Amino acid sequence: MKTAACFVYFLFVTAMSYTQSEPNYDESKVPKFRVPDPLTTFAGEGIGSSAEWEEKRRPELYAFFEGQVYGKVPGTLEEFSFKLLEEDDNAFGGKAKRKQVAISLKKNNRSLSFNILLYLPKGSTDAPIFLGYNFHGNHTVTTDPKVFITQAWNRNSDDLGIRDNTATEASRGARKNRWAIEKMLDAGYGLATIYYGEVDPDKNDFSDGLHSLFYREGQQRPKPNEWGSIAAWAFGLSRAMDYLENDVNISKVIVFGHSRLGKAALWAGATDKRFSGVISNDSGCGGAALSKRKFGETVGQINRSFPHWFCDSFQQYNENEKTLPVDQHQLLALMAPRPLYVASALKDEWADPRGEFLSAHYASPVYALYGKEGIVAPQMPRIDQAIHKTLAYHIRTGEHDVTDYDWENYIAWAKAFVE
Ligand code: GTR
Numbered sequence: 001m002k003t004a005a006c007f008v009y010f011l012f013v014t015a016m017s018y019t020q021s022e023p024n025y026d027e028s029k030v031p032k033f034r035v036p037d038p039l040t041t042f043a044g045e046g047i048g049s050s051a052e053w054e055e056k057r058r059p060e061l062y063a064f065f066e067g068q069v070y071g072k073v074p075g076t077l078e079e080f081s082f083k084l085l086e087e088d089d090n091a092f093g094g095k096a097k098r099k100q101v102a103i104s105l106k107k108n109n110r111s112l113s114f115n116i117l118l119y120l121p122k123g124s125t126d127a128p129i130f131l132g133y134n135f136h137g138n139h140t141v142t143t144d145p146k147v148f149i150t151q152a153w154n155r156n157s158d159d160l161g162i163r164d165n166t167a168t169e170a171s172r173g174a175r176k177n178r179w180a181i182e183k184m185l186d187a188g189y190g191l192a193t194i195y196y197g198e199v200d201p202d203k204n205d206f207s208d209g210l211h212s213l214f215y216r217e218g219q220q221r222p223k224p225n226e227w228g229s230i231a232a233w234a235f236g237l238s239r240a241m242d243y244l245e246n247d248v249n250i251s252k253v254i255v256f257g258h259s260r261l262g263k264a265a266l267w268a269g270a271t272d273k274r275f276s277g278v279i280s281n282d283s284g285c286g287g288a289a290l291s292k293r294k295f296g297e298t299v300g301q302i303n304r305s306f307p308h309w310f311c312d313s314f315q316q317y318n319e320n321e322k323t324l325p326v327d328q329h330q331l332l333a334l335m336a337p338r339p340l341y342v343a344s345a346l347k348d349e350w351a352d353p354r355g356e357f358l359s360a361h362y363a364s365p366v367y368a369l370y371g372k373e374g375i376v377a378p379q380m381p382r383i384d385q386a387i388h389k390t391l392a393y394h395i396r397t398g399e400h401d402v403t404d405y406d407w408e409n410y411i412a413w414a415k416a417f418v419e
Helices: 003-019 050-070 181-186 210-214 229-247 260-271 299-305 312-317 328-333 353-369 404-417
Strands: 079-091 096-107 110-121 129-134 190-195 253-258 277-281 340-345 391-396
Touching: 050 229, 050 260, 050 312, 050 328, 050 353, 079 110, 079 229, 096 210, 096 229, 110 181, 110 210, 110 229, 129 229, 129 260, 181 190, 181 404, 190 229, 210 229, 229 253, 229 260, 253 260, 253 404, 260 277, 260 328, 277 404, 299 312, 328 353, 340 353, 340 404, 353 391, 391 404
Parallel strands: 129 190, 129 253, 253 277, 277 340, 340 391
Antiparallel strands: 079 096, 096 110, 110 190
């Protein structure tokens, strides 16, 4: 190698080892940063009322997250339809009505279809519903033998017996521990769930999934400020909402998601005010956690590992969080005044539990504008001591997961706060 080339290579390797350094898990190494004020506009104007928030501040924050973080949806659908595939009035040992419905979307002569699995408490005509994506197929959330096995591309998993990117009977019920369906039904709540891979396969490939319906002639991937996968998943949740509004008599829909699907639930809550409540379970970086703390997963790290999740414009903040004019507490504030629950797990350091908590705390002044209570004290609550307010928070014992403890809290909070 010539000397100059050697030098450039050396610089490159040094830069790479710097940018891809080990994640920080040491609180004393969290950089000092200014938390962008949700109640001061980009032009420096103070916001003193919910009317000013809605008129001036919410729209500019929304526009930033839309154009620079998750990406814009480029247009509208031409056709939306749904078809009942199967139903049973005596599911779950007689506790529930089950429905499986195919939702079809069409644009530019291309179409996409995904299935929604619905359990409604038997006899109830307008039950509130939790709506959330699952990671490996509707058949994984329950052992119910009637639930269809997804045909869509699936991430291989030894634990779940998924090989060749195809789900089989082996994974039926494999994730039922994450979905306390019986507890929901007993409390008078329904569940609607969708396999997220049917809306957009979770891989860095924009040839398939929802994006491809919206391409103009010759286009092969979204433009830099157009939607990544999280925004596509959020869009799918809104289409599920369209279906629910049209077909079942619902009083309210609470959108829920874990981890990457918690990021999608938050963006869905921000983009679609029809959701009566929003739950972020361990959503971490690009979800509830503050980016500027750079604790656990960072913006650069997430954009390199999952280049398809956010819009390409978001990459300018890789290793450059300090120049971000917003942070994730302002995404949380976009839900106000609707009830929002942010939950963390003690051993989920990658998702930065403290960053998720502080985000809820810093979003709370926006809730206060509406006379709603959030996380007022800046100290984290004790482990397993949930704070139930309109903006709620808990940190529970254990790992990155969804547990019965989480669901018991979501149900109790929904009963008290989701009107
Ligand atoms: C991780 C990713 C996180 C989180 C998680 C998940 O690999 O770094 O941001 O989304 O996946 O979705 O399980």
